[in-house]
């Protein structure tokens with residue numbers, strides 16, 4: 001039979017995987033704000049904060065008098081991103097650690113972790129765009145070839161091509177009913193992860209060159225179009241592809257609207273003119289559509305085994 005006291009061993013606690021996006025705008029800090037032009041920079045982190053120290057009474061008695069709430073740890077990250085910027089993830093985490101260890105006597109240490117997500121500027125007409133970016137190192141090129149009843153169907157595409165524009169996107173004019181709470185906006189972050197597949201009507205001369213061209217067209221359209229809805233952006237991307245590629249009959253898109261919510265920093269006495277965002281992963285809007293040449297014959301056999309579109 002087991003004997004002896006039962007005691008608390010090692011422990012740590014905090015908030016995991018806080019999605020934090022900071023937009024730095026040239027005019028922020030000088031009365032500027034969302035919509036201001038010029039070059040924007042984005043920093044995108046997933047941050048976990050955990051505290052170590054004397055938290056025994058909470059575990060054994062439910063005494064929370066020393067528990068710096070995980071919610072407070074999360075708020076601290078967002079407020080620090082506003083007040084001190086991010087810079088390198090290491091420096092950001094060092095500042096966070098110092099804040100907790102110096103600020104609470106019983107916090108003796110902790111663990112802070114960040115993943116930084118890389119973004120590149122989208123290139124439009126040979127020029128890096130001011131406020132439109134594509135996530136690095138995630139996307140996948142796809143291809144499906146089917147031979148059905150002696151006919152060959154070729155569908156090319158890409159998936160997980162994540163793009164973001166930090167201004168140049170509005171959403172308003174939608175119907176309001178008793179369940180509508182969404183505020184109208186004339187400036188928001190627009191971000192999506194593009195999954196697209198296009199069907200060839202004729203063989204292109206070079207599949208890889210066509211892939212690169214379609215990708216570049218989609219990205220530059222995303223960057224250049226001042227968007228009134230993700231649906232409008234989707235259609236414009238498809239239209240531009242079809243206008244430039246006679247050999248493509250139709251293109252299907254599935255585009256999640258990756259919502260970025262401005263963090264309310266007012267309780268901490270901080271303004272937030274479009275700088276610090278919570279990047280939510282779910283739920284997300286899901287926009288799906290086919291953009292096609294008028295009058296094309298439908299090819300259900302080509303799409304029958306290609307899931308994820310309408």
Ligand SMILES: O=c1[nH]c(=O)c2[nH]c(=O)[nH]c2[nH]1
Nearest residue numbers: 171182228229230231257285
């Ligand atoms: O671009 C958008 N399209 C929508 O249909 C929609 N719905 C919503 O809540 N936000 C947005 N944004």
